[in-house]
Amino acid sequence: MTPVVPSGKAASMNPLKQSPALGGAMAFLGIERCLPLLHGSQGCTAFALVLMVRHFREAIPLQTTAMSELTTILGGAENLEAAIENILERAKPRLIGICSTALTETRGEDMAADLRGIRERHPDWRDALDIVFASTPDYGGSLEEGWGKAVAAVVEALVPEGSTSRTLRRVNLLAGSHLTPGDVEELADLIESLGLSATVLPDLSRSLDGHVPDGHVSTSLGGTPLNAIAGMGEAVMTLAIGEQMRAAADAVLRRTGVPYHVFDHVTGLAATDAFVAALIEAGGEPGPRLKRERSRLVDAILDGHFPYEGKRVCVAAEPDLLLATTDFIASMGATVQAAVSPVAEPALSRVRAPRVVVGDLDDLEQAAAGCDLLISNSHAREAAERLGVPLYRIGFPVFDRLGGPQRVSVGYRGTRRLIFDIANLFLEHAAEAHDGAQAAPSAVTEGELPHAQAQAG
Amino acid sequence: MSRRCKAASERLATPVIPVGAPGFAGSKNLGNKLAGHALLDHVIGTVEPTEMTPFDINMLGEYNVAGELWQVAPLFAKLGIRVLAPITGDARYHQVAGAHRARVNMVVCSQAMASLARAMQDRWDIPYFEGSFYGIGDTSSSLRTLARMLVERGADDGLIARTEALIESEEARAWATLAPYRARLEGKRVLLYTGGVKSWSVVAALQEMGMVVIGTSVRKSTAEDKQRIKNLMGDDAPMVDQIPAKQMYAMLARGDADILMSGGRTQFVALKTKTPWLDINQERHHGYAGYAGTIALIRQIDAELFNPIWAQVRTPAPWDCPRPDPLPQAAEGGARDSGRLRASE
Numbered sequence: 001m002t003p004v005v006p007s008g009k010a011a012s013m014n015p016l017k018q019s020p021a022l023g024g025a026m027a028f029l030g031i032e033r034c035l036p037l038l039h040g041s042q043g044c045t046a047f048a049l050v051l052m053v054r055h056f057r058e059a060i061p062l063q064t065t066a067m068s069e070l071t072t073i074l075g076g077a078e079n080l081e082a083a084i085e086n087i088l089e090r091a092k093p094r095l096i097g098i099c100s101t102a103l104t105e106t107r108g109e110d111m112a113a114d115l116r117g118i119r120e121r122h123p124d125w126r127d128a129l130d131i132v133f134a135s136t137p138d139y140g141g142s143l144e145e146g147w148g149k150a151v152a153a154v155v156e157a158l159v160p161e162g163s164t165s166r167t168l169r170r171v172n173l174l175a176g177s178h179l180t181p182g183d184v185e186e187l188a189d190l191i192e193s194l195g196l197s198a199t200v201l202p203d204l205s206r207s208l209d210g211h212v213p214d215g216h217v218s219t220s221l222g223g224t225p226l227n228a229i230a231g232m233g234e235a236v237m238t239l240a241i242g243e244q245m246r247a248a249a250d251a252v253l254r255r256t257g258v259p260y261h262v263f264d265h266v267t268g269l270a271a272t273d274a275f276v277a278a279l280i281e282a283g284g285e286p287g288p289r290l291k292r293e294r295s296r297l298v299d300a301i302l303d304g305h306f307p308y309e310g311k312r313v314c315v316a317a318e319p320d321l322l323l324a325t326t327d328f329i330a331s332m333g334a335t336v337q338a339a340v341s342p343v344a345e346p347a348l349s350r351v352r353a354p355r356v357v358v359g360d361l362d363d364l365e366q367a368a369a370g371c372d373l374l375i376s377n378s379h380a381r382e383a384a385e386r387l388g389v390p391l392y393r394i395g396f397p398v399f400d401r402l403g404g405p406q407r408v409s410v411g412y413r414g415t416r417r418l419i420f421d422i423a424n425l426f427l428e429h430a431a432e433a434h435d436g437a438q439a440a441p442s443a444v445t446e447g448e449l450p451h452a453q454a455q456a457g
Numbered sequence: 458m459s460r461r462c463k464a465a466s467e468r469l470a471t472p473v474i475p476v477g478a479p480g481f482a483g484s485k486n487l488g489n490k491l492a493g494h495a496l497l498d499h500v501i502g503t504v505e506p507t508e509m510t511p512f513d514i515n516m517l518g519e520y521n522v523a524g525e526l527w528q529v530a531p532l533f534a535k536l537g538i539r540v541l542a543p544i545t546g547d548a549r550y551h552q553v554a555g556a557h558r559a560r561v562n563m564v565v566c567s568q569a570m571a572s573l574a575r576a577m578q579d580r581w582d583i584p585y586f587e588g589s590f591y592g593i594g595d596t597s598s599s600l601r602t603l604a605r606m607l608v609e610r611g612a613d614d615g616l617i618a619r620t621e622a623l624i625e626s627e628e629a630r631a632w633a634t635l636a637p638y639r640a641r642l643e644g645k646r647v648l649l650y651t652g653g654v655k656s657w658s659v660v661a662a663l664q665e666m667g668m669v670v671i672g673t674s675v676r677k678s679t680a681e682d683k684q685r686i687k688n689l690m691g692d693d694a695p696m697v698d699q700i701p702a703k704q705m706y707a708m709l710a711r712g713d714a715d716i717l718m719s720g721g722r723t724q725f726v727a728l729k730t731k732t733p734w735l736d737i738n739q740e741r742h743h744g745y746a747g748y749a750g751t752i753a754l755i756r757q758i759d760a761e762l763f764n765p766i767w768a769q770v771r772t773p774a775p776w777d778c779p780r781p782d783p784l785p786q787a788a789e790g791g792a793r794d795s796g797r798l799r800a801s802e
Contacts, residue, residue: 269769277775286776298770302728305766310756333764430742 007359020146030202040101176242194284521546
């Protein structure tokens with residue numbers, strides 16, 4: 001069990017945490033003809049919007065109830081109703097995903113009652129519009145938590161209860177926010193390559209994958225069709241990627257009886273093997289192409305492990321992404337020198353690091369002296385510069401590089417790509433360091449053994 | 458060629474040295490030897506050092522591979538020994554040109570530069586010895602020999618006491634650092650496949666850790682080198698010449714060795730059999746000389762042998778595993794975590 005310890009600072013210096021409301025809104029963007037609506041002040045929405053626009057390089061449809069001083073005191077139900085009426089008229093979504101914010105949650109709005117009242121006043125909406133509410137105040141969790149809550153809320157609202165007939169070779173894939181749209185597509189392809197079909201929820205690979213739509217779209221650009229969500233009870237198995245998706249998987253089980261597997265991630269040989277084993281269990285049959293891809297990954301691990309040997313890596317990310325990344329780094333023979341998460345989660349005890357600090361990017365920087373590589377989002381770039389080490393960008397937001405959302409690091413193929421990308425960073429930096437080196441042998445530190453844990457385990 | 462070089466030297470005011478080293482004759486060692494002779498004929502003795510001390514030595518055949526010269530330089534600095542000319546790793550031209558004023562020559566690479574050392578002994582009366590900085594024992598004995606020879610040539614005999622003190626403290630530190638590694642490495646089997654140069658020296662370093670050398674190649678070793686290996690490993694030392702790739706693949710696939718230490722050419726033979734591999738050739742990126750270098754070497758071996766990738770890549774594919782139980786019914790199923798990766802994996 002890896003100890004998870006708070007950073008102990010009274011202030012957040014260089015924040016790592018992203019808001020759960022942002023995570024919830026992002027999940028809603030992976031559902032077809034959906035419009036996320038943040039119930040809070042304009043400022044709550046504006047910052048989330050700006051970050052998403054910069055990260056995905058897309059126009060992001062994101063609405064706000066624009067709470068003012070007055071509505072904050074008197075109650076926001078009217079604001080909410082007006083916002084829904086407005087949105088319905090202008091954008092014609094099929095689904096509105098409402099995320100609460102710290103403002104409305106602290107005020108103690110009774111959202112369930114408010115929404116019941118609104119629905120009663122608008123019987124004409126019943127067939128035209130679904131409304132899903134996720135409670136995502138800033139003070140509870142982080143992006144992953146908001147994402148997970150939104151997906152669970154979607155399941156509770158849109159997957160009908162009761163055991164229906166199972167469709168052979170159909171599975172549900174509940175994709176956590178630590179998967180990029182590229183990752184989601186890779187997993188969907190992997191599932192299909194075994195002769196299975198998948199309902200992917202949410203499916204950013206069909207909305208925020210970076211494509212040019214035929215005309216202006218005021219809602220999400222695509223994503224999981226609502227009727228596919230309604231049919232999730234027909235699957236033989238649910239595959240949930242990330243602890244953040246456990247609640248949603250559990251909701252599918254409770255409502256329909258579909259059993260599930262939770263995977264921390266699908267990065268690395270062992271993780272992908274476990275995922276494929278589950279697909280075989282669900283009736284999938286691996287073909288020659290997949291077998292070749294696995295063989296290629298094994299070769300990439302053999303060729304690629306040398307640059308990782310003896311390297312020290314510091315990672316700051318949300319819990320599921322932190323698990324995925326540190327698992328990968330440790331599996332390649334490098335050492336995770338420091339691991340930082342913005343929030344505490346039980347799953348963090350599985351991180352392969354001496355300990356996990358619950359803190360911010362300042363904590364990452366403080367713990368990173370002497371390391372070879374930082375892995376975090378774009379906000380860590382100044383820290384990397386000050387430390388003189390390269391930064392491998394993951395998570396959200398990645399705004400100073402192109403292609404972040406398209407990057408693939410899952411499955412046999414994606415892991416191979418990841419091995420090469422990070423190895424090349426090591427090689428590039430080693431070459432630079434060598435060029436600048438004076439006649440100074442590296443200091444010999446005494447008395448510690450790398451992989452000591454690996455051997456003991 | 459000589460005349461052209463001479464003309465070019467004059468015109469460019471930069472020494473231009475001819476080395477007659479045709480590609481069709483001999484091996485890499487011969488090239489080294491020929492270049493050594495070129496230094497003797499054209500460079501060494503052409504410049505008088507501005508300052509001479511009784512502690513001046515040359516290191517012949519020290520090429521500063523991956524900074525190995527810099528790993529032993531601090532030891533010399535502590536003893537007050539000055540490397541007049543490293544020939545020729547990290548050397549400056551004027552250093553080599555003034556190398557004839559050294560008191561002692563140390564031949565580091567066992568074969569290629571020995572003839573240069575002999576010639577320098579004949580011409581300038583510089584005694585030489587062959588030594589190595591691979592392994593703790595060899596590093597200490599090289600330092601001891603250097604000190605003794607320098608004192609014989611007029612250095613103050615306090616050098617010997619200083620050397621012994623340094624050896625004592627460095628060895629104590631090194632052994633303390635290496636103790637936990639020895640516990641892990643003892644009994645591990647190594648196939649050492651180098652050109653043969655200095656392989657006796659690496660053998661000694663491995664034996665210090667209790668490792669078993671199941672084979673050492675002697676393709677380019679001299680009779681003297683081979684005798685050294687026999688001294689270390691006994692008369693039935695498993696000396697091998699060339700191992701064809703197919704045979705090596707079979708050996709490693711059978712699991713005859715826990716690790717192959719070789720050059721880049723056989724790297725992928727080892728990797729395809731999922732056998733750990735360590736670069737021991739001149740292209741490598743880590744220096745292994747002196748006490749610090751020996752620790753680095755052992756660390757590298759340890760890191761490679763115990764790298765977590767080996768367990769992964771040897772795991773059978775999921776389609777080669779026995780099929781799992783059929784899908785559970787809803788009542789009993791659901792919250793199963795068989796797919797999860799545990800931290801201990």
